[in-house]
Amino acid sequence: MRRRKKKPLLIGILLAGVVLSVLTFFVVAKLFLMEDEPVEVTRVDPKQEFIELLAGHAQQIQEKEGILTSITLAQAILESDWGNSGLATEGRNLFGIKGKYQNDSVMMPTKEYENDKWVTVDAAFRKYPTWYESLDDHANLFLKGTSWDKDKYREVVEAKDHRTAANALQKSGYATDPDYANKLIELIEQRNLQAYDKIYDTIISKKAMHETGSPKLTKNTTIWSSPPKTKGAKKINDIAKYGNEKMNIIQEMKTESGKWYQIKEGSKTLGWVNKDVIRIRTP
DSSP states (O other): OTTGGGHHHHHHHHHHHHHHHHHHHHHHIIIIIOTTSOOOOOOOOHHHHHHHHHHHHHHHHHHHHOOOHHHHHHHHHHHHTTTTSHHHHHSOOSSOOBSOBTTBEEEEEEEEEETTEEEEEEEEEEOOSSHHHHHHHHHHHHHHOBTTBTTTTHHHHHOSSHHHHHHHHHHHTOOSOTTHHHHHHHHHHHTTGGGGGOOSOOEEEEEEEEEEEEEOOOSOOEEESSOTTSTTOOEEEEGGGGTTOOEEEEEEEEETTEEEEEEEETTEEEEEEEGGGEEEOOO
């Protein structure tokens, strides 16, 4: 009978274990699982987001017209306060260009440097549908100049580096701020915007090949008209659609971004793919 009296003690131990497990669960949940617990996340840099939003369009302008991307970006940043100014938000006007755009404008106060001091005046500024039209209009101003001097910004357009372009802007009288060029240069070099002036990769080498291979699944199976970041490069197809079909590799190109193969199926040249997309077959 004495041994049977130990059962309540055993049950008590088991219950204590259950209670301890439940308490442990709630402690862990409080520490790690509760919704109100702050979670460490990767923070997005809104300034870099602004740069990336404009960079592609600015590079298209540079490719077509020659105006350095770094100058376009730096001016947009400086004059619109990273896209946060009233003129940038209400008028989508990044560069403070005055007047009307397609008969649309917005009135805004602005500071002008007159008689060796800053004064605030109200003026009509062009109102654009999006920031991209603002970039285009800014480029158009540089290309066409003013009604009294069509070559006013020629030195800016022809400049091959950001420092020359910034000083040419100052010389042209684009801005009334006497320290405008230095501000642009400092901003460009601080944010490494000059890196965006390099639109194309340098081709390191190119040679003929006579190999066969088959596609393999990777993250990027795009077929390009020319290797990415080279002039005229466009996405034209996807090698994944060919399954395991045999391909002929007819050329290899090395660029700053990597190694690329030009592939051919039968008599049809398909385009260029990353080397990691093709598994070369051994005899």
